[in-house]
Amino acid sequence: AKEHGRNNYQFFSEDMNATLTRKVQLESGLRSALANEEFLLHYQPQVDSASGEVTGMETLIRWRTADGTLVSPAEFIPLAEETRLILPIGEWVLTTACRQAKRWHDEGHRHLKLAVNLSPLQFLDASLMEIVRGALEKTAFPASSLELEITEGVAVYDAELAIARMEALRDLGIGIAIDDFGTGYSSMMYLKRFPVTNLKIAQPFVQDMETSPADKALVATMVSMAHSMGMSVIAEGVETLGQLESLQALGCDEIQGYLFSRPLPAEQFTSMLKNGLPH
Ligand code: C2E
Ligand code: CA
């Protein structure tokens, strides 16, 4: 039994070693990725659940390394936060997305809202307001068409600061969405103090709502709570017609998910705007 245990230990430590090596490699790659223009942005349409019209898009970063492999943001964003590289990366995302969205506005799609993810570190950083104002000025994109997505987690570090930041952004006319709603801590407690404009219902609730009456009840509750607080609701990760119909019946305002479209490169998003969503 002892020998078995030792073997297990060995496997475990080799595993950890591989993870560590991967992390060190990614980190050094991440440091040069911005300069080498290895990041690109994809845009996923957000759709009005009643009319089926495209109302806006969420910006999602992609990293294609020098050897052509795609690294998932789920893997490199946490590392970018740890190393604080998320600050220059996040600034690039914001400016690049605003510039692209401004093009779509100028091509006649002025109603489109642009959603950009902000990591907690970015959101709480002292230079946030300066960076946001700078991006809007540089690109001439209207603040009222920009929506920033943050997670409930931002309030854990410093609730007062988080609320002050949200108010400063709101003062500029920028919308604030709570991302992955329902998966963090203290949802209810903070929500009434957050000047939030949109609630994004996290994918796990959406995925299980057809099989689990409890999840469906939770989604129904989130929708009516958000509406009674004057917020708009968007469901993410919508993949099936059944989910769409349930969400429509519950009065969910907007839908985002593979059912309508995967996140698209800018050129493909442009042709989608011209030709409409595939059905
Ligand atoms: P998120 O903000 O919750 O983004 C939604 C994720 O769900 C995206 O994954 C999107 O591609 C995926 N998704 C959309 N529709 C569906 C669907 O119908 N089914 C399924 N299974 N998935 C769907 P992605 O692009 O891999 O991004 C992962 C996470 O990385 C994001 O989660 C966000 O937290 C982070 N991220 C992405 N881009 C940025 C960025 O520019 N800045 C920051 N700070 N974080 C980012
Ligand atoms: Ca998001």
Ligand code: CA
């Ligand atoms: Ca999300």
